[in-house]
């Protein structure tokens with residue numbers, strides 16, 4: 001049996017928040033330390049272009065996300081950590097795959113359909129208003145990211161499952177025409193990984209403006225936690241853990257014993273104010289040790305840059321010869 005190869009990308013938009021931490025960063029860092037696993041992690045900065053971010057925001061986000069993963073202990077000796085735009089083979093493969101991809105397949109992408117639906121709701125005559133080719137063909141670039149490294153398992157959130165399935169479809173079609181060249185990936189969706197709600201109870205997301213930044217200083221962290229929406233039950237009245245954002249967040253950081261203790265406090269009717277204070281202390285204790293290293297890296301971008309370039313070198317050792325094979329298969333090759 002051949003070894004699984006894990007690969008996942010992080011779009012460089014926004015500041016890492018505790019939802020990203022619990023859902024992707026923490027499990028990713030854990031996996032990076034396993035010497036029996038081959039892991040690729042990368043910053044999808046070309047994908048960020050599809051979101052119309054301004055230039056300084058893209059580079060700031062690249063720095064913040066890299067610094068966060070490094071400060072929290074990503075093992076970059078074992079795992080390969082790189083920036084998409086440093087691997088010139090990826091956009092080359094993107095074009096090759098574009099020539100293999102049915103336009104109809106892209107028409108079915110959820111992200112594109114959602115953008116069209118928003119235009120229709122807004123009463124726009126042009127269903128494609130504001131939609132760039134980057135947004136439209138986003139799944140092809142994502143397929144290139146994945147197929148470039150022969151990834152077999154792609155850990156993603158539910159919203160990205162369809163994109164990984166499209167990568168698989170594209171690879172299959174390629175192989176049908178050109179032989180067994182590309183490796184078919186599978187999405188890996190961990191049902192145990194918590195999806196955290198944000199301040200307003202909706203899924204924590206930068207686009208809802210309800211996120212708690214992972215490295216907010218203690219004062220800001222406490223302030224934000226105090227804003228989390230609860231119901232209006234008084235202290236002393238027993239409370240449900242089910243559907244409680246505070247409880248879910250607590251559980252995501254707590255040990256089993258701490259979770260059981262807090263469940264007992266809910267049953268006893270803990271006051272929301274006290275629960276928020278306990279949640280603040282738990283998260284702060286958890287993040288505090290990495291915060292100093294995060295600040296150090298943010299103040300020394302050259303250290304982060306060096307890490308990324310070292311990762312890119314390792315990634316290209318894989319990508320460059322493989323792209324040559326792929327080009328050979330499609331006839332874009334040397335003549336003699």
Ligand code: TRP
Nearest residue numbers: 007008009010011044047142145
């Ligand atoms: N599109 C993914 C997201 O928004 C990020 C991403 C880009 C990705 N390329 C990838 C994830 C390749 C997994 C594999 O979350």
